[in-house]
Amino acid sequence: MRDRPTTLPISFQDVAYVAGTTPILRDVTLSITSGPPTVLLGPNGSGKTTFLKLAMGLLTPVAGNIVYSEHRNVVRRRQAIVFQKPVMLRRTAARNVAFALKAAGREQDAPAIARLLGAVGLEALAERPARRLSAGEQQRLALARALARDPEVLFLDEPTASLDPAATKAVEEIVTCTAESGVKIVMSTHDLGQARRLAGDILFLAKGRVMEHGPAAAFFAEPATSEAKCFLAGGLVT
Amino acid sequence: MRVRYFFLGVVLALFAAASPSLAQEKSIVVASTTSTQDSGLFGFILPKFKAKTGIDVRVIAQGTGQALDTGRRGDADVVFVHAKSQEEKFVADGFGVKRFPVMYNDFILIGPKSDPAKIEGKDILAGLKGLAEKGSSFVSRGDKSGTHAAELALWKAAGVDPAATKPGWYREIGQGMGAALNTAGAMSAYVLSDRGTWISFKNKGDLKIVIEGDQRLFNQYGIILVNPEKHQNVKKEPGQAFIDWLVSGEGQDAIRSYKIEGQQLFFPNAGQG
Amino acid sequence: MDGLTALELIWSGDANLFAVVGLSLFVTLSATIVASALGMPFGALVGLTRFPGRNVIIVLLNGCMGLPPVVIGLVVFLLLSRSGPLGSFGILFTPQAMIIAQAVLIAPIIAALTRQVIEDLWAEYRDELIAMDVGRTSRVATLLWDARFSLVTILLAGFGRAAAEVGAVMIVGGNIDGFTRVMTTTIALETSKGDLPLAIGLGLVLIAVILTINALAWAVRGWSERHAG
Numbered sequence: 001m002r003d004r005p006t007t008l009p010i011s012f013q014d015v016a017y018v019a020g021t022t023p024i025l026r027d028v029t030l031s032i033t034s035g036p037p038t039v040l041l042g043p044n045g046s047g048k049t050t051f052l053k054l055a056m057g058l059l060t061p062v063a064g065n066i067v068y069s070e071h072r073n074v075v076r077r078r079q080a081i082v083f084q085k086p087v088m089l090r091r092t093a094a095r096n097v098a099f100a101l102k103a104a105g106r107e108q109d110a111p112a113i114a115r116l117l118g119a120v121g122l123e124a125l126a127e128r129p130a131r132r133l134s135a136g137e138q139q140r141l142a143l144a145r146a147l148a149r150d151p152e153v154l155f156l157d158e159p160t161a162s163l164d165p166a167a168t169k170a171v172e173e174i175v176t177c178t179a180e181s182g183v184k185i186v187m188s189t190h191d192l193g194q195a196r197r198l199a200g201d202i203l204f205l206a207k208g209r210v211m212e213h214g215p216a217a218a219f220f221a222e223p224a225t226s227e228a229k230c231f232l233a234g235g236l237v238t
Numbered sequence: 239m240r241v242r243y244f245f246l247g248v249v250l251a252l253f254a255a256a257s258p259s260l261a262q263e264k265s266i267v268v269a270s271t272t273s274t275q276d277s278g279l280f281g282f283i284l285p286k287f288k289a290k291t292g293i294d295v296r297v298i299a300q301g302t303g304q305a306l307d308t309g310r311r312g313d314a315d316v317v318f319v320h321a322k323s324q325e326e327k328f329v330a331d332g333f334g335v336k337r338f339p340v341m342y343n344d345f346i347l348i349g350p351k352s353d354p355a356k357i358e359g360k361d362i363l364a365g366l367k368g369l370a371e372k373g374s375s376f377v378s379r380g381d382k383s384g385t386h387a388a389e390l391a392l393w394k395a396a397g398v399d400p401a402a403t404k405p406g407w408y409r410e411i412g413q414g415m416g417a418a419l420n421t422a423g424a425m426s427a428y429v430l431s432d433r434g435t436w437i438s439f440k441n442k443g444d445l446k447i448v449i450e451g452d453q454r455l456f457n458q459y460g461i462i463l464v465n466p467e468k469h470q471n472v473k474k475e476p477g478q479a480f481i482d483w484l485v486s487g488e489g490q491d492a493i494r495s496y497k498i499e500g501q502q503l504f505f506p507n508a509g510q511g
Numbered sequence: 512m513d514g515l516t517a518l519e520l521i522w523s524g525d526a527n528l529f530a531v532v533g534l535s536l537f538v539t540l541s542a543t544i545v546a547s548a549l550g551m552p553f554g555a556l557v558g559l560t561r562f563p564g565r566n567v568i569i570v571l572l573n574g575c576m577g578l579p580p581v582v583i584g585l586v587v588f589l590l591l592s593r594s595g596p597l598g599s600f601g602i603l604f605t606p607q608a609m610i611i612a613q614a615v616l617i618a619p620i621i622a623a624l625t626r627q628v629i630e631d632l633w634a635e636y637r638d639e640l641i642a643m644d645v646g647r648t649s650r651v652a653t654l655l656w657d658a659r660f661s662l663v664t665i666l667l668a669g670f671g672r673a674a675a676e677v678g679a680v681m682i683v684g685g686n687i688d689g690f691t692r693v694m695t696t697t698i699a700l701e702t703s704k705g706d707l708p709l710a711i712g713l714g715l716v717l718i719a720v721i722l723t724i725n726a727l728a729w730a731v732r733g734w735s736e737r738h739a740g
Binding site for chain 1 (some may be wrong): 592636641644653659736738739
């Protein structure tokens, strides 16, 4: 087994991000370490998507630094991301996975493709054009594409936000399975139930700041901030 | 990306496949006039030439001015037009080797059947004067063709210069004979045409011959080989072969026997014009 | 072509008419292939990269979509004339010159439309492709492939423009009987010879040919969208 570079821990050092003239995130200082899934929780507009894109390297902080275990260019291949509304390439499901394998510099052989499709339960739909899959199936295909990179860290941005409960369950099972195989999951959601089901750690964001960061059990039992209390009680955090 | 190269390959192959005529086949380019083409003469005589010599004659039909210009640029091997003074200048300037008279036809004045200017007759100069006095619509080729040159010469002989004064009744369209006839028909105007184009013209509508038979309406055609010393690419042997054939008994007979609706259009006169 | 109507010619399988139609298709299809081989990657690159003068290039490309065919014909004529810079190739008054002129005519259309399509698609695909570590050349290829149905429509637009024009091919081809005479120049010629019914008939033939090609392309698109879209 070749020695592959490690990307964790990912350290945010006083990171801020502004989109145009709108501040999105500020004063973010924390570390993402290996371990159980970290779930980003918070109301819409709190900066969850921006946080994930910053961690993935798709955005550059306006202030502060993001430091990986090794240089960014070395570790980029060890990270993968699944977007909330993933873009399907105009080809079959199997060819989508093959594309991801190729881009990751890995062999696009039939067994690898079959294995990845099997891991997300899409082996029967391998030859279906990806754009004609259901929303849930597309989300799972996006997961397969991300897993094709054999990542160390998998970011997911509200992966089940637009899915029905059955599809949500299927995706959550894959995420849990992946976490159990050793991949660090960093996932955002505004669904409290999902957070309770999947989280090992909670990162609570509100109004552009990280309000709380700690073990999930402690967070749900005894949230430290008023915003978190408000959110957990079902209120709107303004 | 491979798909891109495949397509490029297809195109290059098509190019190559379509180019046999560029290299091996015997062919010459002859710059001639729209009146000769529109009359159908070439369609009749060229197959005979090809059958005899195997040379493919490719005719570009332009106005005389443009045809001579094509010869000057070296884009044709032979020029075959009907404007003697321009042809002689072409040779004198060194662009052509020698001018050979080939055939003649005549010009006719075409006009509306009702002849509003009342100029029907046999005297072209009187007719043109009449048009100018009455201000009747007249369509001019205006394209430096042989017909246009003849038209201007006739106006001058009649003592009028509409090309310079540009009165409202004088319409220069800058196009070939067929287009001029179409325009004259649509406008109920008069127009100077060569007989060949007129006979084979299919949209005569309300037009008829108003003046014909005047000696001044005689129209001589000449053929010239483009000077190979000016342009190395000129195919002088097949070009000269075409000229030789046209002025020979065979070529002259071919010209003589071309008829439309029983009428002979062109009168061979090699060695005389 | 004399007094027979165009329909009779088609019905009787007139060799002359079919030769003219065949040459028209050969010239215009070849020009479309050449123009897209050059124009599509160029348009895609302009759509994807930022460089100084980019806006000028885009305005020029869009403007060139409206270049008059006869002007292009004249420019190509001057280039290919024996007295011109490329005269030694000797391709003036041949089908090859016509292909070049039409390719010059439609390349800007294809490039400009491709740029728009690819730029829009990139906005949609950007995050995914960057997140998947797709390299620059692969991005162009991926976007071009995913945009293929729109690109087919662009190709047909270019093809239609070339098939319909008469100015460029008349000047650089010379309308030589049996060699560089195509549908549009034949229609112009028959009109000037006063044979208007034949000219109109040929016009209908030309329209029918173009419609058939479009119908075929649409059918191919539908089939491939169902099977691999």
